[in-house]
Amino acid sequence: MYAEERQQHIEELLGRAGRVAVIDLANDLKVSSETVRRDLDQLESRGVLRRVHGGAVAASRVGRAEESVAQRRDRNAAAKERIARAAMALVPPGFSGAIALDAGTTTGRLAEKLAQWQPEKAGTRLVVITTSIHIAAALAESPHLDVHTIGGRMRGITGAAVGASALAQLAAWRPDISFIGANGLHDGFGLSTPDSDEAAIKSALTRQARRAVALVDETKLGVESLVNFASLDELDTVITDAAPPPPLVDALDTAGVEVVLA
Numbered sequence: 665m666y667a668e669e670r671q672q673h674i675e676e677l678l679g680r681a682g683r684v685a686v687i688d689l690a691n692d693l694k695v696s697s698e699t700v701r702r703d704l705d706q707l708e709s710r711g712v713l714r715r716v717h718g719g720a721v722a723a724s725r726v727g728r729a730e731e732s733v734a735q736r737r738d739r740n741a742a743a744k745e746r747i748a749r750a751a752m753a754l755v756p757p758g759f760s761g762a763i764a765l766d767a768g769t770t771t772g773r774l775a776e777k778l779a780q781w782q783p784e785k786a787g788t789r790l791v792v793i794t795t796s797i798h799i800a801a802a803l804a805e806s807p808h809l810d811v812h813t814i815g816g817r818m819r820g821i822t823g824a825a826v827g828a829s830a831l832a833q834l835a836a837w838r839p840d841i842s843f844i845g846a847n848g849l850h851d852g853f854g855l856s857t858p859d860s861d862e863a864a865i866k867s868a869l870t871r872q873a874r875r876a877v878a879l880v881d882e883t884k885l886g887v888e889s890l891v892n893f894a895s896l897d898e899l900d901t902v903i904t905d906a907a908p909p910p911p912l913v914d915a916l917d918t919a920g921v922e923v924v925l926a
Contacts, residue, residue, distance in 0.1 A: 665693060671703050675712055678722045681909075682886055685719040721888075743881040743905035746926035748773035750903050751843060751879055757784035761840035762791035764869050765799050767824035767862075768845030770879040775799040779806050793837055795825045795865055812837075819862060826861040834868040842873035844894075848887035849880050849908075851915035854896050856889035863893035870894040875901070882906035896921055 665673075670693055677684050689700045704720050707713050713720040751774050755763060765771045765778075779802055781790060788808075794800050795814045803811045816830030844866055848856040855870075855878060857863050870876045876899050885908045896919035902908075903924045908916065916923055 665695075667703060667706075670695070670699075671707055674703060674707060674720075678713055678720070683716075683719065683721045683909075684713075687718070689719075740881045740883060740905075743926075744770045744773045746905050747879050747881060747903050748777055750924055750926035751877065752777050752781075754841060754877065754901075755781065755790070757782060759790065760788060762793060762837070764793040764837065764839040764842040764873060765796065766842070766844045766866060766869050767794075767796035767799065767822045768879075770881065771796070771843050771845050772799060772802070774843055774879065775802045778809065779803050781806070781808055783808055791839075793834075793839055795830060795834075795869070796823050797825075798823045817861075819859070822862065824862055824865060826859075826865050830865055831868055834865070834872060837872060839873045841875045841877055842869045844869055844876060844878050846878055846880055846884055846893075847889035849878060849884050849902065849912065850886060850888045851896075851909075851911040853888045854892050855894040855899070856887075856892045858890045860891050863891040867893040870898050877901040877903060880904050885909060886912055895919075 673693065674684060674689065686697050686700050690697045693700065704713065704715055708715050711723055714723050747770055755778065765775060778792065789810050790808060791810045791812065792803055793812045793814065797818065800811055800813045803809050814825045814830050814833045816825035817827040819826055846855040847858055850856065857866060870893065878899055880902065882905050885904060885906065896915055899919070899921045901922045901924060902916065903926055905926050907925065908923065
């Protein structure tokens with residue numbers, strides 16, 4: 665097999681799995697590990713992948729590349745819809761208490777459903793705390809919700825409040841459930857996101873809640889973004905649309921994290 669054919673094969677594997685191992689590629693392609701490493705070096709120079717210990721990951725799965733809410737809103741829409749429906753099961757009509765919603769497109773889908781929430785008992789109101797101006801706007805007109813917005817410096821790309829003021833306000837709240845988004849959920853690196861200021865907010869939302877629930881679609885599984893904001897053992901539940909890869913399944917099980925497949 666020529667180098668171009670090997671590299672095309674590696675690209676196809678990365679497209680499906682997001683990660684490749686040198687030893688597996690050497691066995692699969694029937695070449696030496698050194699030949700595989702040269703192929704990976706060439707693919708990295710073209711921006712296709714990023715070398716990591718023992719192999720490589722797709723370039724789209726690392727770093728601090730970040731897109732706006734508008735760019736991401738309709739991507740993987742069906743998966744986000746299923747995740748949002750599954751998350752609503754945690755806030756039934758008989759729920760009494762407070763929840764927090766992180767900024768993001770999947771949490772945004774959940775907000776659309778929460779806007780239609782009605783209590784089992786007349787007069788009951790659900791407290792919703794959010795750092796997102798987009799989510800606050802989506803919930804503002806509901807007669808059954810008490811919406812509290814966290815203020816601070818606003819990140820235009822995500823519409824999330826960040827900074828010292830936002831962190832100080834979050835410290836005063838103890839929601840029953842926090843619904844948190846992430847750019848990556850990895851067996852070794854935990855939950856991560858590209859921006860350090862937003863990572864601090866996500867960390868506070870995770871740690872302040874009595875129950876921390878991560879809403880992540882399949883594209884985030886096994887991914888490492890730039891800044892870690894929580895370890896797996898700080899999570900209670902992950903709601904996703906596909907079975908996580910085996911290393912992540914094992915790590916979540918060890919950490920005692922419930923996995924809900926939507």
